[in-house]
Amino acid sequence: MRKTAVVTGASSGIGEATARRLAAEGFEVVAGARRRDRLDKLASEVPAIRPVTLDVTSQESVDALASSLERCDVLVNNAGGALGMEPVARGDVGDWQQMYDTNVLGSLRMTRALLPGLVASGDGVLVMLTSTAGLSAYEGGGGYVAAKHAQRSMTETLRLELVGEPVRVVEIAPGMVKTEGFAVTRFRGDEERAAQVYDGVPGPLSSDDVADAIVWAVTRPAHVNIDRMVIRPRAQAAQH
Numbered sequence: 001m002r003k004t005a006v007v008t009g010a011s012s013g014i015g016e017a018t019a020r021r022l023a024a025e026g027f028e029v030v031a032g033a034r035r036r037d038r039l040d041k042l043a044s045e046v047p048a049i050r051p052v053t054l055d056v057t058s059q060e061s062v063d064a065l066a067s068s069l070e071r072c073d074v075l076v077n078n079a080g081g082a083l084g085m086e087p088v089a090r091g092d093v094g095d096w097q098q099m100y101d102t103n104v105l106g107s108l109r110m111t112r113a114l115l116p117g118l119v120a121s122g123d124g125v126l127v128m129l130t131s132t133a134g135l136s137a138y139e140g141g142g143g144y145v146a147a148k149h150a151q152r153s154m155t156e157t158l159r160l161e162l163v164g165e166p167v168r169v170v171e172i173a174p175g176m177v178k179t180e181g182f183a184v185t186r187f188r189g190d191e192e193r194a195a196q197v198y199d200g201v202p203g204p205l206s207s208d209d210v211a212d213a214i215v216w217a218v219t220r221p222a223h224v225n226i227d228r229m230v231i232r233p234r235a236q237a238a239q240h
């Protein structure tokens, strides 16, 4: 039976690229997100991908996905992203709550639900998509920076708690990646302003750049743990 990888947030960006690459590596891929039309299109292009409607902010939705799995060898907690670019003094509490619920609690819900499967696998791999925003801070990034710091803390705690279990914990912390999430949700649909975000950053990463790193880390031999990879565009390398 082929190994199964679950990728959250697989309807676009890094998650979609990771789902495609894991399928190419021979995994059965369970691709979860809310936009089912996008997942269905992805699955029609890649037969090894099974689309599942998933909202990581809903315990019911997470439990439904977990109970549909026959096995789980890899979990990529990728669903998340940033909302808004307001300074802390004008930050929208609703946005902050949503970022925390998705990036932090979403990863926690998924991890709790799928951890028994990862342990049963005998060589489970848990991947957390954090961010360089979780390593420092930047103006206008308050809610996102806070959420990604929290997600990183949870990842480190999990790593300690899983010593002795057959589960590897891998943190992937990207810098600027050219995806819908980075540009459009952050600037609330103002595509002109969103496009300008890449000005002065020659060669932002592509989703494939990050997916390559994820797949490389996941496919190392069982005795090799890639603790953390920080991946930035060359031009961003000295910023944090």
Ligand code: NJP
Pocket (backbone or CB within 6 Å): 008, 009, 010, 011, 012, 013, 014, 015, 032, 033, 034, 035, 036, 054, 055, 056, 057, 077, 078, 079, 080, 081, 082, 102, 103, 106, 129, 130, 131, 132, 133, 173, 174, 175, 176, 177, 178, 179, 180, 181, 182, 185, 207
């Ligand atoms: O963004 P985007 P990225 N339940 O918007 C899904 C981190 N990161 O690829 O539900 C389930 O293309 C959403 O699907 P849908 C970032 O923090 C990025 O850039 O259909 N899924 C979509 O598939 C995030 O953790 C950059 O709307 C939910 C996906 O999440 C990860 O990389 C830099 C959901 C987001 O795809 C992927 O982001 C960095 C929910 N409740 C870290 N809510 C960067 N792009 O520069 C959202 O350091 N999704």
